[in-house]
Amino acid sequence: MASLRCFLRSGKVFVVPCDICIINSILLLQVTVRDALNQAMDEELERDERVFLLGEEVAQYDGAYKVSRGLWKKYGDKRIIDTPITEMGFAGIAVGAAMAGLRPICEFMTFNFSMQAIDQVINSAAKTYYMSAGLQSVPIVFRGPNGASAGVAAQHSQCFAAWYGHCPGLKVVSPWSAEDARGLLKSAIRDDNPVVFLENELMYGVPFEMSEEVQSKDFLIPIGKAKIERQGTHITLVSHSRMVSLCLDAAAVLAKEGIECEVINMRTIRPLDAEAIETSIMKTNHLVTVEGGWPQFGIGAEILARIMEGPAFNYLDSPAVRVTGVDIPMPYAKILEDNSVPQIKDIIFSIKKTLNV
Amino acid sequence: MRKMLTIISNVLRGSASRNGAELVSEGARVVVSARTYADFTPQATFDIKKCDLHKLDEGPPLQAVLSREEGLQYYRTMQTMRRMELKADQLYKQKIIRGFCHLYDGQEACAVGIEAGINLSDHLITAYRAHGYTLTRGGTVREIMAELTGRRGGIAKGKGGSMHMYTKHFYGGNGIVGAQVPLGAGVALACKYLGKNELCVCLYGDGAANQGQIFETYNMASLWKLPCIFICENNKYGMGTSVERAAASTDYYKRGDFIPGLRVDGMDVLCVREATKLAAEHCRSGKGPILMELQTYRYHGHSMSDPGVSYRTRDEIQEVRSKSDPISMLKDRMLSNNMASVEELKEIDVEVRKEIEDAAQFATTDPEPPLDDLCNHIFYNDPPMEVRGTNPWTKLKSVS
Numbered sequence: 001m002a003s004l005r006c007f008l009r010s011g012k013v014f015v016v017p018c019d020i021c022i023i024n025s026i027l028l029l030q031v032t033v034r035d036a037l038n039q040a041m042d043e044e045l046e047r048d049e050r051v052f053l054l055g056e057e058v059a060q061y062d063g064a065y066k067v068s069r070g071l072w073k074k075y076g077d078k079r080i081i082d083t084p085i086t087e088m089g090f091a092g093i094a095v096g097a098a099m100a101g102l103r104p105i106c107e108f109m110t111f112n113f114s115m116q117a118i119d120q121v122i123n124s125a126a127k128t129y130y131m132s133a134g135l136q137s138v139p140i141v142f143r144g145p146n147g148a149s150a151g152v153a154a155q156h157s158q159c160f161a162a163w164y165g166h167c168p169g170l171k172v173v174s175p176w177s178a179e180d181a182r183g184l185l186k187s188a189i190r191d192d193n194p195v196v197f198l199e200n201e202l203m204y205g206v207p208f209e210m211s212e213e214v215q216s217k218d219f220l221i222p223i224g225k226a227k228i229e230r231q232g233t234h235i236t237l238v239s240h241s242r243m244v245s246l247c248l249d250a251a252a253v254l255a256k257e258g259i260e261c262e263v264i265n266m267r268t269i270r271p272l273d274a275e276a277i278e279t280s281i282m283k284t285n286h287l288v289t290v291e292g293g294w295p296q297f298g299i300g301a302e303i304l305a306r307i308m309e310g311p312a313f314n315y316l317d318s319p320a321v322r323v324t325g326v327d328i329p330m331p332y333a334k335i336l337e338d339n340s341v342p343q344i345k346d347i348i349f350s351i352k353k354t355l356n357v
Numbered sequence: 358m359r360k361m362l363t364i365i366s367n368v369l370r371g372s373a374s375r376n377g378a379e380l381v382s383e384g385a386r387v388v389v390s391a392r393t394y395a396d397f398t399p400q401a402t403f404d405i406k407k408c409d410l411h412k413l414d415e416g417p418p419l420q421a422v423l424s425r426e427e428g429l430q431y432y433r434t435m436q437t438m439r440r441m442e443l444k445a446d447q448l449y450k451q452k453i454i455r456g457f458c459h460l461y462d463g464q465e466a467c468a469v470g471i472e473a474g475i476n477l478s479d480h481l482i483t484a485y486r487a488h489g490y491t492l493t494r495g496g497t498v499r500e501i502m503a504e505l506t507g508r509r510g511g512i513a514k515g516k517g518g519s520m521h522m523y524t525k526h527f528y529g530g531n532g533i534v535g536a537q538v539p540l541g542a543g544v545a546l547a548c549k550y551l552g553k554n555e556l557c558v559c560l561y562g563d564g565a566a567n568q569g570q571i572f573e574t575y576n577m578a579s580l581w582k583l584p585c586i587f588i589c590e591n592n593k594y595g596m597g598t599s600v601e602r603a604a605a606s607t608d609y610y611k612r613g614d615f616i617p618g619l620r621v622d623g624m625d626v627l628c629v630r631e632a633t634k635l636a637a638e639h640c641r642s643g644k645g646p647i648l649m650e651l652q653t654y655r656y657h658g659h660s661m662s663d664p665g666v667s668y669r670t671r672d673e674i675q676e677v678r679s680k681s682d683p684i685s686m687l688k689d690r691m692l693s694n695n696m697a698s699v700e701e702l703k704e705i706d707v708e709v710r711k712e713i714e715d716a717a718q719f720a721t722t723d724p725e726p727p728l729d730d731l732c733n734h735i736f737y738n739d740p741p742m743e744v745r746g747t748n749p750w751t752k753l754k755s756v757s
Binding site: 052078081083084086088089090091092093094095096097098099100101102119120123124128129130131132133134135136137139168169171192271309310 | 523544
C-alpha cells in the first residue's frame with residue numbers, strides 16, 4: 001500500500017474520479033476550482049459557527065456561478081443569506097457583523113460591483129484596525145470573480161487586483177488552481193483581517209489534481225507566499241490567477257526550443273512575495289510579468305518597481321517587462337476581446353524579446 | 358416637622374411639575390433653607406412632549422418618572438459633555454487640537470437620554486460628532502481629550518483622532534457620511550445571530566439621512582427583522598445646508614417608510630429616554646427595526662472650521678440656548694421639584710470643571726505616540742512584518 005501511494009504521489013499515474021473509486025483516499029482527485037471553493041466554504045462553515053455567507057443569489061439559487069451550491073440546503077437561512085441588489089448596503093452590513101464578532105464571507109457577484117461598495121471595503125474594513133490602534137478588528141472575506149470573463153464587455157470585465165492591492169490594511173489574494181482556491185480560501189476565512197479574495201470565472205470549471213494532503217480539512221496555504229509552479233533557468237515569469245495557465249503553456253512551447261522558464265504563481269497580491277521573485281531572478285537574470293489587468297499602475301508595475309529598488313536589480317541582464325491587458329475598456333466582439341488580453345503568443349514574444357532570441 | 362414638609366412639598370410638586378423652565382415658588386424657597394439630603398424629593402413625575410408617530414399605534418408615555426439619583430447622574434454627564442466640548446473648542450483655537458473637530462454641545466440630551474434607555478451591553482455606532490457618545494459608552498474624558506490632541510494616552514493611542522474613537526460595544530466615530538448605518542445594521546445582525554438579546558443603536562444626521570446606503574439598510578434591516586434602532590439626530594443643518602434645502606421630505610421619522618418611526622424632542626433628556634425605551638422594547642420583542650428622529654440643535658458650527666453663523670442667525674442660536682437648553686431644562690426641573698439644591702448642582706459643576714481641567718492638562722502634556730508605533734496595528738493577530746518607509750532603504754517594523 002505504501003509503495004502504491006508513492007507511485008501515485010509522483011503524479012504520473014492515471015487519476016480516477018472519486019465517485020467511482022473505492023480507495024479514493026490515496027488517489028489524486030480531479031477537483032474543479034469551483035468545487036474546491038465550495039468544499040472550503042462548507043468545511044469552514046462547519047468548523048466555526050460564526051462563519052456565514054451573504055451575497056446575491058448565494059442561497060436559493062446556489063450561487064450565480066454555483067460556487068455556493070448546496071450550502072443553503074445544508075446550513076439554512078441563518079448562515080447563507082440572499083441579499084437584495086444593494087452592494088453598498090450589504091457590504092457594510094457584512095463589515096458591521098465582522099466588527100461585532102461574526103466572520104462573514106461577503107460575495108460580490110463580480111468584483112465590478114464591488115466598486116459600489118468600495119468605501120465599505122476600504123474605509124470601514126481595511127483601515128479600522130489601524131484607526132482604532134488595535135481596538136477593533138474586522139475578520140471578513142470579500143470574494144467573487146475578478147477580471148475578464150468571456151463576452152461580458154467593458155463594465156463586467158475589470159481587474160481589481162491593483163486597486164485593492166494598493167491599500168494597507170487589506171490582504172489581497174488571487175488563487176489560480178483548485179489547490180490554491182481551497183488552501184487560500186480557508187486561510188482567508190480563518191484570518192482575523194479583511195481579505196479580498198479574487199477568483200476567476202473562467203477558472204471555475206477547470207479541474208486540477210488534488211493530493212490527499214490538500215484534501216485534508218486543515219490544509220491551509222499561507223497568505224503572502226508565492227509558489228513556483230515550474231522550475232526554470234533562463235527567465236522568470238511572474239503571474240497570478242488565470243494567466244498562470246498561459247505562462248505554463250508558453251513555457252511548454254518554449255521548452256521545445258530549449259528555453260526553460262521558471263513560472264511563479266503569486267497566489268497573494270498583498271502582501272507581495274517579493275523575495276520569491278528576487279530569488280528567482282538571481283537565478284535566471286530575466287523577468288517578465290504577466291497579468292490580465294490594465295498596465296498603468298498595475299501588478300506588473302509594482303513588481304518591476306520593487307525589483308528595481310531591491311537586490312535583484314543587479315542580476316538582471318535586460319530590462320524587466322510586463323505583459324498586460326490592453327489599455328482599453330473591454331470590447332465585446334470576440335476577435336476584439338481576444339486581442340484585449342494577453343495570449344500565449346504575446347507571452348512568448350515578450351520572453352524572446354527579453355532574452356534577445 | 359418632616360410630615361409637614363412632605364405635605365408642603367407634595368402640594369408644591371403638584372403645581373410645579375410642568376414642562377420646561379419653571380420659577381421656583383416662594384413657598385418652596387422658604388422650606389428649602391435648612392435641609393438635609395434626606396429631605397430632597399426622591400423622585401418626581403414630569404410631563405413630556407408627545408411624539409409624532411409613523412406606523413406606530415402607541416407612542417412613549419406622556420409622563421416620565423425621574424429619580425433623584427438619575428437626575429443627578431444625567432446632569433453630571435451632560436455637564437461633563439458640555440464642558441468637555443467647550444474645552445475642546447478652546448484647545449482647537451490654541452491649535453493644540455488640529456484637523457477635524459465636530460462638537461456636540463447642545464445635543465447632550467440625545468446621547469445621555471439614549472444611553473439611559475439601553476444597556477451598556479447593547480451596541481451603538483454613530484458618525485463623526487462622536488465625543489459625547491464615546492463618553493456615554495465608557496470612555497473617560499482624559500482619553501478622549503488626549504485622542505483629540507493626538508497623544509499616546511488617547512483612546513486610540515493618537516492614531517484615530519476626533520472621528521475615530523472606540524470603546525467596548527461602541528463602533529466609533531465614522532468619517533464617511535452614512536457609512537456607519539449599514540455597519541450598525543451589521544452589528545444588529547450579529548446581535549440577532551448570536552442570540553444575546555442585544556440591540557444596536559445606529560445614529561446618523563439630517564445630512565446623512567438622504568444617503569442611498571441608508572435606504573438600502575432600511576430595506577435589509579426590515580426584511581431580516583434586525584434589532585436595530587435607527588436614530589436621526591436632526592440638528593436642522595447638514596454642514597451649512599438647512600434641512601429645507603437638502604431634503605424633499607424633512608419628516609425624517611417617516612423616511613423609513615415601512616419602518617415604524619417617531620419624532621422626539623431631542624432637547625429633553627427624559628423624552629429621549631422614554632422614546633428609546635419604547636424603541637428598545639420594540640426591537641427586543643423581535644419586531645425588527647424602528648426609527649427615531651431626535652429634534653435637536655448644535656450650538657457650534659458643523660466643525661471648528663465653521664463659525665456656524667453664515668447659514669443661521671446668532672439670534673436663532675441664542676433663542677435655543679435660552680429656551681431649550683437641555684442642561685438648563687433638567688436643572689430647572691430638579692430644582693423646582695426639590696430634587697436637588699442649587700449648591701449641590703454647583704458642587705457638581707465644580708467637580709466637572711476640575712475633571713475637565715485635569716483631563717486637558719493630561720491631554721496637553723502627555724507625549725505624542727512614539728515613532729515606533731507608526732506602522733503597528735495594520736493587521737490583527739499576525740506575526741510582525743516589514744512595511745516600506747518613504748524610500749526603498751527604509752524598512753519599518755509593524756506588529757499587531
